[in-house]
Amino acid sequence: MKVQLVTEGQTQGVVVLGVYQDQKPDFKDTSLIKFIHDNPQFGKTNETQLLYSGNQSYLLVGLGNKDEVDFEIIQNWAGSSARFLLNKVKEMTFIIPEVNGISESSVIEAVVIGTQLAEFNLSSQYKSETKPHVLKSAYLLVNQSSREHSERLRKGNVLAEAINLARRLGDLPPNEMTPTYFLSEAKKVARTGKLKITVFDEKQALKKGMGAFSAVANGSNEPSFVIVLEYLGDSRAKEKWGLVGKGVTFDTGGISLKPGNGMYEMKYDMSGAGSVLGAMMAISELKPKANIVGVMILTENSPSGQSFRPGDILKTYSGKTAEVLNTDAEGRLLLIDAITLAQKDYKATKLIDLATLTGAIIVALGDYYTGVFSNNQAFASQLIEAGKKVGERYWQLPMSSIFNEMIESDLADISNIGHGGSIPGAAGSITGAKFIEAGVENNIPWIHLDIAGTAWDLKTKPFKSPGATGVGIKTLLELISV
Structure with missing residues (x-):
C-alpha cells in the first residue's frame, strides 16, 4: 500500500479520526457530534464506527484512555x-491524533507500520476464494510536513516491510519453508541490501567444530545451513553487534518426540532467524552508523536413524561438551554454536540472540512479554527501554550463578536441560538461557530473548491477521540506532 504525507485540505477517501474514551472529541461535523452524544462510552481501543455526512465518509476508531x-x-x-477499510474503499486519510509524551514524528512512524502490517495476510496465497483488497492509498494529514516527518515515514515503511518478511517466512507451511528456501530469501536480502553473505553447509560447519549444530541437522533429510550476513556502517568503530537467530523450520522434538496436538505450530520455531533476517534487511536500508553481523542457524529437528539421541555427548564450537538429556531442547544446542561463531569468527563485541526456546516462558509471561536474560544489566535495561519506545514488551528474569548447578552434567561440561529443581522443568527458561550463556566468551555483553510466547499469535485481531509477528525487529533497530 502507498502511504504518504499530505497537508491541510488534502484529504482523500474515508477520513479516519481517533476517539479517546475519556475525552470528548472536538468535532465540527454535526453527524459526528450527534454520534458521540448518543454513544458517550465510544472510544474503547480499536472500536470502530463508519459514519456518513453528505459526501464525506468518516471512520471513528477508539484509542482508549488518553494517558495510556x-x-x-x-x-x-x-x-x-x-484492516476495516481494506475491502471497502480505495483511499483513506488519517487525521494524526495528539498523543501525550509521543512526538508527532513517532506517531507518524507508528501509523505507517500499523497500516502496512494490516494489509499482510498469507492466506490469500492458499485459499481458493478471497476478497480482494481495494484499499491502495493511505494519507497522513499533518499541519506542516518536515524532513523529520518524511524520514519517519520512510522508516515506518522499511520496518513494516522487514516485519512482513519475517511474518511471511513464519507463516509459510513447513513443506515450503525449508532451510533451503530460507537461504534463498537471505540471498535476496543480501543482494538487494549489498550485504556480504557467507553460508556454511553441514560439512563445513562440522569441519569448523560446530558439533552441536551438526548433531541436530543429522536427523533431517533437508540440507541445513548457517547463514551469516555482514553490514559495515562505521569502519572506525571497534564495536560490532552480533544478532543471532534460531531457525528450526520444523521441530518435531526429534527422538524426544513432541505430542501431536499442536505440533503444526512448530513451523514457527524458525521465528528467531526470521526476525534477524528482517532486522538485517531494515539495517541495510536505514544504514545506521554501526557494524553488525547477523547469524541465522537453519535446520529441522526430525527423528530418523541418523538423529542424535538422549545420552549423546556433543562437542560444541565453544569447546565445551554438552550431554543431551532431551532432543527437544535442540535450540540451545544450535545457539551455543551460533553465538560462538559470531564471537570467534566475526569478532562480535555484544550479542543478542532471539529464539523460540521454551514453553516455560509462556507459563511465566503468557503471549504478551518476551523474556530477557542477560549477563549485563545496563545492556538489558537499554533493550527494554528501546522496546518501550516502539511498542514491544519485555520482562527480565534472573540469571544468578546459583542456577549454574542446574545444568551441570556428571559426564560432560553442561547438560542441555535443567535438573535438580523441586519439580520437573523448574526454572526452565533460565536453565535454557544458562546453557547458551556457557558459550559467551570473556563476559562480553549478551542478551537472550525467549520469544516463544510472542513470535506468533493465532488469535484474530482487528489490526492484523493471525500468525507470525516479526517480534524484536523494531526493538533491534531502535537499540542499534541509539
Missing part, C-alpha cells in the same frame, strides 16, 4: 482502521 496511549496503541489503531 503509547506507540503500540497508535500502531494498532492505524492497523484496525486500515
Whole structure:
C-alpha cells in the first residue's frame, strides 16, 4: 500500500479520526457530534464506527484512555482502521491524533507500520476464494510536513516491510519453508541490501567444530545451513553487534518426540532467524552508523536413524561438551554454536540472540512479554527501554550463578536441560538461557530473548491477521540506532 504525507485540505477517501474514551472529541461535523452524544462510552481501543455526512465518509476508531496511549496503541489503531477499510474503499486519510509524551514524528512512524502490517495476510496465497483488497492509498494529514516527518515515514515503511518478511517466512507451511528456501530469501536480502553473505553447509560447519549444530541437522533429510550476513556502517568503530537467530523450520522434538496436538505450530520455531533476517534487511536500508553481523542457524529437528539421541555427548564450537538429556531442547544446542561463531569468527563485541526456546516462558509471561536474560544489566535495561519506545514488551528474569548447578552434567561440561529443581522443568527458561550463556566468551555483553510466547499469535485481531509477528525487529533497530 502507498502511504504518504499530505497537508491541510488534502484529504482523500474515508477520513479516519481517533476517539479517546475519556475525552470528548472536538468535532465540527454535526453527524459526528450527534454520534458521540448518543454513544458517550465510544472510544474503547480499536472500536470502530463508519459514519456518513453528505459526501464525506468518516471512520471513528477508539484509542482508549488518553494517558495510556503509547506507540503500540497508535500502531494498532492505524492497523484496525486500515484492516476495516481494506475491502471497502480505495483511499483513506488519517487525521494524526495528539498523543501525550509521543512526538508527532513517532506517531507518524507508528501509523505507517500499523497500516502496512494490516494489509499482510498469507492466506490469500492458499485459499481458493478471497476478497480482494481495494484499499491502495493511505494519507497522513499533518499541519506542516518536515524532513523529520518524511524520514519517519520512510522508516515506518522499511520496518513494516522487514516485519512482513519475517511474518511471511513464519507463516509459510513447513513443506515450503525449508532451510533451503530460507537461504534463498537471505540471498535476496543480501543482494538487494549489498550485504556480504557467507553460508556454511553441514560439512563445513562440522569441519569448523560446530558439533552441536551438526548433531541436530543429522536427523533431517533437508540440507541445513548457517547463514551469516555482514553490514559495515562505521569502519572506525571497534564495536560490532552480533544478532543471532534460531531457525528450526520444523521441530518435531526429534527422538524426544513432541505430542501431536499442536505440533503444526512448530513451523514457527524458525521465528528467531526470521526476525534477524528482517532486522538485517531494515539495517541495510536505514544504514545506521554501526557494524553488525547477523547469524541465522537453519535446520529441522526430525527423528530418523541418523538423529542424535538422549545420552549423546556433543562437542560444541565453544569447546565445551554438552550431554543431551532431551532432543527437544535442540535450540540451545544450535545457539551455543551460533553465538560462538559470531564471537570467534566475526569478532562480535555484544550479542543478542532471539529464539523460540521454551514453553516455560509462556507459563511465566503468557503471549504478551518476551523474556530477557542477560549477563549485563545496563545492556538489558537499554533493550527494554528501546522496546518501550516502539511498542514491544519485555520482562527480565534472573540469571544468578546459583542456577549454574542446574545444568551441570556428571559426564560432560553442561547438560542441555535443567535438573535438580523441586519439580520437573523448574526454572526452565533460565536453565535454557544458562546453557547458551556457557558459550559467551570473556563476559562480553549478551542478551537472550525467549520469544516463544510472542513470535506468533493465532488469535484474530482487528489490526492484523493471525500468525507470525516479526517480534524484536523494531526493538533491534531502535537499540542499534541509539
